[in-house]
Amino acid sequence: DLLVVGSANADLVIGVERRPGAGETVLGSDLAVHPGGKGANQAVAAARLGARTALLARVGDDDHGRLLLDSQRAAGVDTAGVLAGGAPTGVALITVDPSGDNSIVVSPGANGRLTPADVRAATGLVHASEVVSAQLEIPLETVVEVVRTLAPGSRFVLNPSPPRELPREVLDACDPLIVNEHEAKVILGTSEAGEGPEDWARRLLAEGPRSVVVTLGAEGALVASAQGVARVPSVRVDAVDTTGAGDAFTAALAWRLGTGATLAEAAAYAARVGAAAVTKAGAQESYPTAREVEAL
Ligand code: ADP
Numbered sequence: 001d002l003l004v005v006g007s008a009n010a011d012l013v014i015g016v017e018r019r020p021g022a023g024e025t026v027l028g029s030d031l032a033v034h035p036g037g038k039g040a041n042q043a044v045a046a047a048r049l050g051a052r053t054a055l056l057a058r059v060g061d062d063d064h065g066r067l068l069l070d071s072q073r074a075a076g077v078d079t080a081g082v083l084a085g086g087a088p089t090g091v092a093l094i095t096v097d098p099s100g101d102n103s104i105v106v107s108p109g110a111n112g113r114l115t116p117a118d119v120r121a122a123t124g125l126v127h128a129s130e131v132v133s134a135q136l137e138i139p140l141e142t143v144v145e146v147v148r149t150l151a152p153g154s155r156f157v158l159n160p161s162p163p164r165e166l167p168r169e170v171l172d173a174c175d176p177l178i179v180n181e182h183e184a185k186v187i188l189g190t191s192e193a194g195e196g197p198e199d200w201a202r203r204l205l206a207e208g209p210r211s212v213v214v215t216l217g218a219e220g221a222l223v224a225s226a227q228g229v230a231r232v233p234s235v236r237v238d239a240v241d242t243t244g245a246g247d248a249f250t251a252a253l254a255w256r257l258g259t260g261a262t263l264a265e266a267a268a269y270a271a272r273v274g275a276a277a278v279t280k281a282g283a284q285e286s287y288p289t290a291r292e293v294e295a296l
Contacts, residue, residue, distance in 0.1 A: 001130060001258070002046050002051050002052065002130075002132075002133065002251075002255050002258055003053075003054050003055075003081075003129035004039050004042045004043040004046070004053065004054070004055050004133050005055075005056040005119070005134045005146050006037065006038050006040070006055075006056075006135045007057065007090055007111040007135065007137030007138055008039055008040040008055075008058075008059050008082070008089065008111065009037035009040070009068075009089070009111070010033055010034070010035065010064035010068065010091050010092070011033070011034040011035070011094055012032075012033055012091060012094065013032045013033075013034065014029055014030075014032075014095055014096070015028055015095075015096050016096070016097055017098065019097065019103055028095065033064075034282060034283065034285070035067055035068050035071035035284055036092060036244070036283050037057075037090060037111065037137060038161060039138070040055065040284070041247035041248070041283050041287075042133055042247045042248075042250055043072060043075070043077045043251070044071060044072065044284045045247060045248040045252065045284075045287045046251040046252070046254065046255045047077045048075050048287045048289055049251075049255060050289070050290050052078075053076070054080065054081055054125055055072055055077050055082055056081040056082070056119070056125060057111070057114060057138075058082070058084070058085075058086065058110040058111060058114040058118065059083075059089045059090075060085065060086075060088040060089035060110045061084045061085045062088055062089055064091065065084055068089065075284075081122050081125050083110075083118060084110075085110075086113040088107070088109045088110065090106065090107060090111040090112075090137075091109060092104055092106045092107075093107075111138050115141075116141055116142055119145040120145065120149065126146065126151065127149075129151075129154060130154055130155060131154065131155045131254045131255070131257055131258035132146060132155070132156050133156075133158075133254040134159075135158070135159045135250075136160050136161055136162055136164060137161070140164070143158070143170060144167065144169060144170060147169060148169075155175055155254075155258065156173045156174060157174070157178065158177055158178065159178045159247075160177065160183055160187060161180075161246070163179070163183040164187075166187065168207075171207050172209070174208075174209035174212075175211050176209060176213045176253075176263060177204060177212050178212075178213045178246075178249075179204065179213070179214055179215070180214070180215045180216075180246060181197070181216070184197075184200040184204060184214055187207075188200060188204065197216060197222050198222065201214050201224035201229050202229065205225070211223065211224065211225040211263050212225075215246060215249055216234070217245075218239065219234055220232050220233050220234030220235075221234075221249070221270075221271055223263050223264055223267045225263060232264065232267040232271050233271065234275070237275045237276070237278060238279060239279070240279055240281055241280065241281045242278045243283045243286075244277060244282070244283025244286060245278050246274070247283065248270075248274055248277040248286075248287050248288075249273060249274035251273075252269055252273035252274070253266045253269070253270035256269050256270065269293070272296050273288060273293055275296065276292055276293055276296050
């Protein structure tokens with residue numbers, strides 16, 4: 001089974017002709033409200049593929065929290081680990097201009113109140129999972145507690161987003177650490193000129209993870225482990241909206257690893273899932289079923 005520990009946000013999206021400056025008001029489109037947040041996205045992506053998936057997260061006791069619970073249940077995610085209350089549900093306020101560029105303000109809300117004690121109280125859920133996948137839209141000390149709570153032999157997958165410096169204890173547990181270009185650069189500190197993804201993968205591996213995956217958008221991905229660095233072919237598609245592609249990639253990879261796939265096999269499958277996700281608008285709404293991945 002797969003356990004995702006992470007954030008759940010309501011994405012509030014308004015289309016604008018241009019963004020307001022300080023003190024200015026602009027009129028925009030009708031409001032669209034979508035379930036989002038990296039943890040919630042990953043859980044939905046895995047469940048849609050057919051993975052037995054549970055989510056450990058915190059939402060508010062409010063309408064946004066209920067929207068998120070509904071979308072998880074509709075996808076077939078076990079929501080017994082979704083806690084409610086303590087703060088309003090996390091929200092992302094998103095404006096999109098005609099060229100498709102976003103400006104985003106995130107209020108972490110209840111995500112910031114998912115505590116190490118919540119993880120300890122969910123020890124049974126953590127121990128029931130062969131693979132546990134986390135991101136960084138919840139407090140770092142909560143992610144540290146996840147690492148400490150893992151059952152022996154279970155596998156920990158981390159997408160350090162939004163990126164920040166990580167304690168050695170967390171780095172050492174990652175198998176793999178999954179980063180895009182931006183996250184790789186932040187975690188390594190300033191990147192040296194002339195370095196490419198292969199160099200980042202090798203340098204990240206030297207920081208402690210048992211394996212590393214670098215995602216490269218339309219270029220596919222790289223996998224790195226003690227066996228060396230290998231390229232994962234990209235799948236050519238007409239990209240419509242890349243929102244949430246990284247979350248779908250990570251979820252698919254984590255699930256395949258739990259079924260016994262090698263890192264290279266799991267990453268090749270995840271690249272197909274990520275590619276399918278960019279062919280449709282939205283995040284959770286764009287996630288493919290296993291049948292749709294086969295058809296790609
Ligand atoms: P993030 O959203 O975290 O920045 P990426 O953009 O690297 O992550 O996307 C994650 C994965 O999704 C990529 O490694 C790739 O396999 C797939 N993917 C993303 N964008 C495209 C695209 N335009 N065409 C094909 N595959 C894509």
